[in-house]
Every structure is written in structure tokens, then in C-alpha cells.
Amino acid sequence: MPVSLSHDGERHWNRRTSRTEWLRFAGWLALAMLFIFTWRVMTQDTIWAFVLDAPRQAADIGSRMWPPRWSYMSALWKPLWDTINMATLGTLLAVILAVPVAFLTARNTTPSVVFIRPVALLVIVSSRSINALIWALLLVTILGPGVLAGVIAIALRSVGFIAKLLYEAIEEINIEPVEAIRATGASAPQVLAWGIWPQITPAFAGISVFRWDINIREATVLGLVGAGGIGVNLESSMNTLAWPQVTLILIVILATVIVSEWVSAKIRHALL
Amino acid sequence: MLVIDNLTKRYSTGDLAVDNVSLSVPAGQVVGLIGPSGAGKSSLIRCVNRLVEPSEGAIKLNGLDLSKLSRGALGKARRRMGMIFQEYALVDRLTVMENVLSGRLGYVGFWRSYLRRFPQADIDRAFVVLERVGLLDHIDKRADALSGGQRQRVGIARALVQEPDLLLVDEPTASLDPKTSRQIMRLIVEICAERGLAAIVNIHDVALAQMFVQRIVGLRKGAIVFDGPPDGLTPEALTEIYGAEDWASTISKAQEEDADEAETGLPGKTLASA
Numbered sequence: 001m002p003v004s005l006s007h008d009g010e011r012h013w014n015r016r017t018s019r020t021e022w023l024r025f026a027g028w029l030a031l032a033m034l035f036i037f038t039w040r041v042m043t044q045d046t047i048w049a050f051v052l053d054a055p056r057q058a059a060d061i062g063s064r065m066w067p068p069r070w071s072y073m074s075a076l077w078k079p080l081w082d083t084i085n086m087a088t089l090g091t092l093l094a095v096i097l098a099v100p101v102a103f104l105t106a107r108n109t110t111p112s113v114v115f116i117r118p119v120a121l122l123v124i125v126s127s128r129s130i131n132a133l134i135w136a137l138l139l140v141t142i143l144g145p146g147v148l149a150g151v152i153a154i155a156l157r158s159v160g161f162i163a164k165l166l167y168e169a170i171e172e173i174n175i176e177p178v179e180a181i182r183a184t185g186a187s188a189p190q191v192l193a194w195g196i197w198p199q200i201t202p203a204f205a206g207i208s209v210f211r212w213d214i215n216i217r218e219a220t221v222l223g224l225v226g227a228g229g230i231g232v233n234l235e236s237s238m239n240t241l242a243w244p245q246v247t248l249i250l251i252v253i254l255a256t257v258i259v260s261e262w263v264s265a266k267i268r269h270a271l272l
Numbered sequence: 273m274l275v276i277d278n279l280t281k282r283y284s285t286g287d288l289a290v291d292n293v294s295l296s297v298p299a300g301q302v303v304g305l306i307g308p309s310g311a312g313k314s315s316l317i318r319c320v321n322r323l324v325e326p327s328e329g330a331i332k333l334n335g336l337d338l339s340k341l342s343r344g345a346l347g348k349a350r351r352r353m354g355m356i357f358q359e360y361a362l363v364d365r366l367t368v369m370e371n372v373l374s375g376r377l378g379y380v381g382f383w384r385s386y387l388r389r390f391p392q393a394d395i396d397r398a399f400v401v402l403e404r405v406g407l408l409d410h411i412d413k414r415a416d417a418l419s420g421g422q423r424q425r426v427g428i429a430r431a432l433v434q435e436p437d438l439l440l441v442d443e444p445t446a447s448l449d450p451k452t453s454r455q456i457m458r459l460i461v462e463i464c465a466e467r468g469l470a471a472i473v474n475i476h477d478v479a480l481a482q483m484f485v486q487r488i489v490g491l492r493k494g495a496i497v498f499d500g501p502p503d504g505l506t507p508e509a510l511t512e513i514y515g516a517e518d519w520a521s522t523i524s525k526a527q528e529e530d531a532d533e534a535e536t537g538l539p540g541k542t543l544a545s546a
Contacts, residue, residue: 180361180427183321184434185350185378186385193386194374198365 061243068251069244076233076252082147083229084256086222087215090154095208097155098162105163106170109196120163127160132218136227147228154215154222162211169203170196205271213264220253273298274320274438274470279329281315281494289315291494292329297470299437302461304481304502305474307491308514313474316491317440320472321353322346333438351378354431356460358443360423362430364416368407371415371426372398375433394433401429405459421452428459432467439464439471446476453477457484478505478522 004012016024103109104120135153143149173196181195223231230249237245274297281290289312297303305313318324320331322338331338338349354375362371376394377385384390402408405425410418415426424444431439441460445453457473461484464471475481481488482502490498490505490513498509507519 176357176359176361177363179323180355180357180430181363181374181377183323183350183353183355183440184375184430185347186374187347187377187382189382190377190385193382194366194377195363198363201365 065243065247067244068247069242070248072245072248073252076230076249079223079228079230079233080252080256083219083223083231084216086147086150086154086227086229087212087219087260090151090219091158091208091212091215093151093155094158094162094211097159098166099204101159101163102166102170103192105167108173108175109170109192124160124163124167127156127158128164129160130157132157133221133225136222137225140226145226145228150219150222150227150229153227154218157218158211158215161214162207165207166200166204169200169207173199202271206268209264209267209271213260216260217257220256273334274472275330275332276320277330277332279316279319279331280327281312281319281324282327289494290319290326293491293494293496295489295496295499297438297472299470300465300468301487302464302471302473302485304485304488305472305491306476306478306481306488306513309476311491312494313491314442315494317355317442317472317474320438320440321350321355323355347378351434352437354434354436354439356424356427356431356439356441356444358446360420360427360447362415362423362426364414366415367411368402368413368415368418368426369398369411372402372429372433375430378434397433397435398429401432404432404463405429420448421456424448424452424456425459428456428463432463436469439469439473441471441473443474443476445480453480454483461485478510 002014002017004014006012101120101123104111104116105124107113107117110117110120132153135156136149139149139153143152177199178191178195181191186194219229219231220234221231223229223233224235226232230253234246234249237243237249274295276293276295279290279293280288282288291312293316295303305316307313315324319326320333320338322341326339329339333349333352336349338346341349363374366374370388373388373390373394376390376397380390380394399408402411405428407422407425407429410422415423418426427444439460444460445456448456457480460471460473463469473481473485482505485502488498488500488502488505489496490509492513497512498505500509510519510522511517
């Protein structure tokens with residue numbers, strides 16, 4: 001009890017009782033000890049000679065990477081275009097799959113909390129728990145290398161992300177307009193289209209554009225495992241130790257990401 | 273005409289919201305439903321159009337027992353009952369016209385409504401009610417760009433465009449200032465008279481209820497404890513509904529205001545300005 005009476009009858013107030021003060025102190029102490037312990041585990045296999053050598057090694061690679069090989073750009077336009085298409089088509093596919101999943105998951109729209117909602121949640125969790133790079137590895141072995149594997153990898157990864165954020169938006173809608181639409185005698189699909197959908201369109205558009213922006217970044221690395229796009233060039237350049245080409249590719253990726261972030265920020269701003 | 277027969281609603285939590293209520297409302301009559309918070313006013317009117325499923329009893333609208341209808345038939349029956357809400361319950365991101373046309377959803381197929389290709393007759397109806405509630409100048413505005421009074425007018429227009437036999441009105445003025453509250457109540461009552469609609473109006477404000485409705489039903493703990501004309505609301509009756517309190521000022525205030533209204537009331541002009 002934060003309020004206590006001292007023997008002279010004065011009422012004292014403290015934010016916490018002394019018991020909770022001690023518990024909090026013990027908690028912080030345990031956290032600090034855990035940090036020291038994990039630091040020791042982390043560093044025990046480190047070869048310190050290599051770490052001390054790091055600045056020289058970095059300077060060496062740096063000198064070999066500079067200047068970028070600008071003439072290589074002519075070979076990059078096509079894979080860059082593939083990368084952007086991969087992200088866009090993957091996002092589109094994911095949106096189409098995610099909207100029904102979101103409605104099946106949201107507590108206020110799912111047909112069955114007991115049977116259908118857990119299945120839809122499982123879809124979301126499995127999609128979110130596997131990185132696009134791993135999806136791509138699997139799909140390249142199934143579908144063969146190329147952009148198609150990349151598109152599907154991105155779609156599978158994004159379904160969970162979009163469905164999760166969208167179902168949270170659906171659960172937060174105002175129920176009154178939905179009741180009002182239902183009270184007019186509207187059918188269930190009409191209630192969805194007139195009462196619920198208009199309330200979530202800003203969230204829906206914002207989430208989709210945000211995921212497209214993330215997917216541009218993911219698509220740039222999918223080529224490392226053979227799923228097409230600019231990552232393929234990155235991998236082959238690194239394998240042949242063509243460091244100036246690697247530099248150019250990194251610059252191109254950076255520029256693309258900046259542009260996509262700018263575009264997505266503009267679109268989201270316009271929609272909200 | 274609405275007949276409610278021995279209606280009981282018990283929620284799954286065990287709360288008895290409506291306790292064996294029988295009530296009949298003839299066409300053209302506006303009933304004010306008063307009672308303390310939690311007395312079951314909202315549950316009662318939501319049982320009528322089955323936004324809340326009644327536990328026992330029958331609800332007959334023009335002889336049709338609503339409590340026994342299948343989902344499809346319920347949708348058809350709901351078209352005959354307009355509902356007006358405390359927080360207006362408009363779809364904010366849709367325009368005034370779209371909100372009003374949503375009152376016709378029960379009459380139009382999914383794709384026609386989705387593509388906003390309503391029959392011309394429905395659009396004509398929407399224009400008629402929008403003119404009646406004085407919102408012709410705001411048709412293309414988004415619902416969230418309007419003031420509270422205007423938003424409630426859209427709510428009224430949406431209910432009217434259904435061409436209902438019955439209005440279910442849930443605290444229509446609880447979110448409005450006193451002047452707008454009166455204008456909205458006056459509008460509802462006038463429209464019911466014009467169109468011969470039966471109406472049940474849940475209302476907190478006893479004085480406002482006395483001013484506008486022809487009959488008052490008092491609800492306490494889900495059961496009817498008063499049913500009579502507004503003048504019949506004596507301090508004893510109010511104590512029966514709400515519990516002991518000094519009621520003298522509530523009643524006299526209502527009567528003074530009534531006289532006040534009669535002197536200065538220019539309904540047409542005040543309505544348009546709100």
C-alpha cells in the first residue's frame with residue numbers, strides 16, 4: 001500500500017511499497033547479470049586476431065570496390081525491372097489471398113470462432129514465420145530458378161503480414177454503422193460491402209502499399225538463391241570477385257529502395 | 273401496427289434485460305420509452321428488429337410474427353422497420369447520398385448495390401426524404417463532414433427511405449445540444465404523423481419526451497411500470513420508474529418549456545437552420 005500512516009499520524013504516500021522497490025531492483029540486477037553472461041558466451045569463440053585485423057581488411061575490400069563499374073549498368077536494367085515486377089506481382093497476389101483470410105480471422109466477421117478462425121490464424125502464422133528467402137529456396141527447387149519462384153515466395157511471405165494487420169483493422173471497426181446497415185434488411189454480403197469495407201479501406205490501402213515497399217527490398221536479395229531479379233547479378237559478381245560491379249549493384253538497390261519508400265509514403269499520405 | 277406479447281430477453285450472462293413485456297403501438301402513434309440506464313430500453317427495441325435475439329415471446333408487425341422468421345424472411349421484414357441511433361451510425365467514409373441509399377439495400381441485389389447502380393425510383397425516394405430533412409445542399413458531402421444535427425438528419429433519412437411501417441429510435445438526441453435535440457425530436461414526430469408511422473423512441477430526457485410524444489412507457493429493470501399520457505407522469509410515477517428523487521423541478525421545467533415553444537416555435541425555419 002503506497003499510503004501509510006506514520007506514528008505521528010501523518011499520511012505518507014510513495015509510488016511503490018518498499019517490497020515492490022526491492023523486487024524491481026532484483027529484476028534489474030538479474031537483467032544486468034544475464035547481459036554479462038551472454039556477452040561472455042558470445043565472445044568466447046571469437047578469434048581476436050581477426051577482429052583486430054578487421055579495419056585493414058575492410059580498407060582492402062573498400063579499395064577494390066572503388067570506383068563502381070558504371071558501364072555494368074546496361075546489364076542491370078532488365079534484372080532491376082524484374083525485381084520491381086516481382087515485388088509488385090507478389091504483393092498483388094498476396095493481397096488477393098490475404099483479404100479473405102483476414103475476414104475469416106477477425107472475431108467479428110469469422111463464420112466460426114471455434115473451427116475456421118484457428119485455421120486462418122495458422123495460415124497467417126505459418127506465412128509469417130518463414131522468411132521469403134526460405135520460401136524462395138523451396139520454390140526454386142520445385143519450380144526451377146526464375147522470377148516465378150520469386151513472385152510466389154514474396155506472395156506467400158506477405159499473405160500473413162497483410163492478413164494480420166487487416167484482421168486487426170477489421171476487429172477495430174465501429175460496430176454501430178454495421179448494425180445500422182443490418183437493420184435496413186441488407187444481406188450479409190451487403191453488410192460487408194457497405195458497413196465494414198468502407199471503414200477499413202484506408203487501413204487496407206496503407207497496409208498494401210507498405211508491404212509493397214518492404215517487398216521491393218526483399219526482392220533484391222531473392223536472386224541470391226536463384227529466384228530472379230537483381231540478386232542474381234549480385235551473387236555472380238561476388239562469386240567472380242567483381243567488386244566494382246557489387247558496388248554498382250548496391251548503389252542501384254539503395255536508389256530503388258529510396259524511390260519505393262518515397263512512393264509508398266506519398267501514396268499512404270494521400271489515402272489517410 | 274406493432275404488438276409485443278410477453279417478450280423476455282435474458283442474456284447468456286444471466287442478466288434479465290426485458291422481463292415479460294407486452295405492448296402494442298398503433299399506426300401513427302409515437303411512444304416514448306423512458307427508464308434508468310440499464311432498464312432494458314435498448315434491448316427492447318433491438319429485440320423488435322432482432323439485432324438482439326429475443327428469448328421468449330412474440331413480436332408481431334402487421335400480424336407477422338418477427339420472432340419466428342428465418343434469416344431471409346427476417347431481412348425482408350427488417351425493410352419495414354427503420355432504425356435511428358444515438359451516435360447516428362452513419363458510414364463515415366460514404367457520402368450523404370450513399371448513406372441514405374443504404375436504406376434501400378434490402379430491396380436491391382448485391383451487385384447493383386455494390387456498383388451503386390440503384391433503380392431510379394430509389395434515387396427519387398432518396399431525394400424526397402433528403403428534401404424533407406433539409407439536407408439537399410449536402411448530398412455529395414462525406415458523412416463525417418457534417419455536424420451532429422445534420423448527421424442525425426441523415427440517419428432519419430436513411431430510416432425513412434426504407435418506407436417503413438415502424439420507426440425504432442434509440443436515444444436520438446443524447447449526443448446533441450438542447451436546441452438541436454428539440455428540432456430532431458420535432459422532425460421525428462412530424463414525420464411519423466405525416467406518414468402514419470408507429471414509433472418507439474428511447475429517450476433519457478423526460479422533459480423532452482413529455483414535450484413531443486403522445487404516450488409514455490416507463491421501464492424499470494426490464495418490466496413496464498408506467499404506461500400513459502405524458503401528463504400522467506406525476507412525481508409518484510417518476511419515483512416508480514427511476515427511484516426516489518425530487519421530481520418537482522423536472523416536471524415544472526417541462527411544462528414551462530412547452531409554453532415557451534408554443535410562443536416562439538417556427539418549426540419550418542428552425543429546422544432548416546440546424
